[in-house]
Amino acid sequence: MSTEKHSHRALIGFDKNGVPTVIVPADHHEHTHEDEHGHLYTHIHEAEFTADYMQAVNDYRKTFPKADEVLEKTPDPAVKEMLVRMKELDMPTAFDRFDSQQPQCAFGLSGVCCKICNMGPCKITKKSPKGVCGADADLIVARNLLRSAASGVAQHGIHAREVILSLKWAAEGKLDLPLIGENKIRAVAKQFGIKTEHRQIKNITIDLANILLEDLSRTEPDEYKTITACAPKERQEIWKQLDILPISAYHETFEAYHRTGVGTDGDWKNVMQQFLRCGLTFVFSTVLATSIATDGLFGVGDRVTSKTNMGALKEGYVNIAVHGHLPTLVSQIVKTGQSEEFIKMAKDVGAKGIRFYGICCSGLSAMYRYEGVIPLSNAVTAELVLATGALDLWVADVQDVFPAIMDVARCFKTTVITTSDSARLPGAEHIAYDHHHSNIGETKAIARKIVTRAIESFAARKGTPVHIPPYEVEAEVGFSLEYVHRHFGSMKPLAQALKSGKILGIVNMVGCNNPKVPYERTVVDVADVLIKNNVLILTNGCASFPLMKLGYCKKGAGVLAGEGLHEILGDDLPPVWHVGECIDNARSSAIFGGIASELGEKLCDLPFAFSSPEWGNEKGIDAALGFRLMGLNSYHCVEAPIHGSANVINFLKEETKDLLGSAMIVNVDPKALGEQIVEDFKKQRQELGWD
Known part of the structure; x- marks a missing residue:
């Protein structure tokens, strides 16, 4: 059925200062349709909307910082x-290259550029509201978004497969x-219904790994066992009603690219x-399954104190950086x-010893498992470390x-070794x-060859100029559900602190x-607002680096928090708990789930949220979607190309709020975004009857 009416919904753009503002008047004449499932969707007249979205994108581009503004505002x-050093050396950074790309294509930023077939590329304008094949803006934006999500599944999926x-x-x-994580393997195996009594750990492990691999790559439709074993029952029922239960990660990635191919799926709703x-599939096969396998093989690790930031680099040692995701x-x-x-x-070649440093997630995975791996930088500023x-x-x-990184490595004679045929x-x-x-059986021999190469590189690089900024700080890392149980004795103290209001809410910031x-400014600004309002932060991945480097993860940092949160933290716990690498979103989810279970409440009803303020790659789309599928709002300072x-x-x-019980909120003002999270938590607490 279809009805015509005046809608009170409006699209959001940005003014010249980057503040969100209405770009389509609330009384704009729209068509509101109801599909066969009873879900409402809107359609604005194409010619009018084209002008609106182009203006919105032009305003959005004005909020992008120049390289000089990055130098002024970055907090580290x-x-x-x-950055000054690179400028003196006349070496461009990611920020300089971003500048040289401006103005970025408005059609790409809007998601209405289609390059799927060779009849294009096509772009949607007032003059040409449909591509050569007849695809309109809704379909093109939806297809591009799905392809990005499928790519994110593939990226974390390869990580999952290897581990x-x-x-x-x-x-x-x-x-x-x-198998260092034997206890973890046995606990998860029981959760999956695998027999553990009177069985060798190796056989239990093989059974568990086979289930995880089957969910990753199943071709014949069957039960998705990781979802059945690990997802909240009320969520499983919602996903079943929406008909979104997957077959396998491989299958849904195949299907995503098949469905978005030329002349296949022409219904944007079906694409979404x-x-x-x-x-x-991203949540359960590429994040959760990877986390299970990593903890099973290398152990859960424990909370440790780590040095961080570039000042932790020391001259005179054979210095080795590990960068990537495969452990x-x-x-x-x-x-x-x-x-x-x-x-x-x-x-023997004149070094004081060997030191290890982490860039991106390889360092974060290693730092709380192997003593002395020092996290230095996320991916965007890896060049600065070199x-x-x-x-x-x-x-x-x-x-x-x-x-x-190769351009910088050549200048400083740093040897670079790649270790995967996927990435040369x-x-x-x-x-x-x-x-x-x-050659997996040659792992130790390969490792020996690589470390030997590092020692040779040290000897060959003697006399290379070194410039190390004198900034380093300690950070507490390695938080997990297991650690919370050990520290508090159970989940009850943390759950009661949340219910009492001493902790207003908990945000997973990644x-x-x-x-x-x-x-890194937006991460810090959002974090400042949250912890001052008694919001506990869990963090992992690239967003965790500024929080580590600027002291939010160190002992005694509880003084930065509001009174209630500080009381719970004491002098030992920081206001930001570092749980690890990007797949350790699963650890944050486990902490959320443990609190929900203790309180007897649904996860989606509690003051929990997900925030990726600066997200920039395809995996970021999936990470936000994963938490939204669990009923948690996601908050961002960067728009998707929609x-x-x-x-x-x-x-x-809007509409997925009705479907999933969660919303996606974007505000380019990080402090305003933080305040929005705080206000939304207060509303949730009122609905729970806690305030």
């Missing part, structure tokens, strides 16, 4: 110093690594339904470099490894697992970085 003094296979191969003896399915080989590289044999080899001249070897595997860098040495992982906002479709905007920001 080490980053400021290295789950490593777990299985370690149990089978094909990979010579111990597949978008939701991809979100579920199997990294674990052995670190173990090899910390052995007496290799420390002696380093000293420009210190202090690194002898850069070991890169997959994802968030920018090609530009021109000019880098390649010491890796092959495409079939047929995500990569984006030069569309002042670097301006070109009123229907997709309404779907993401």
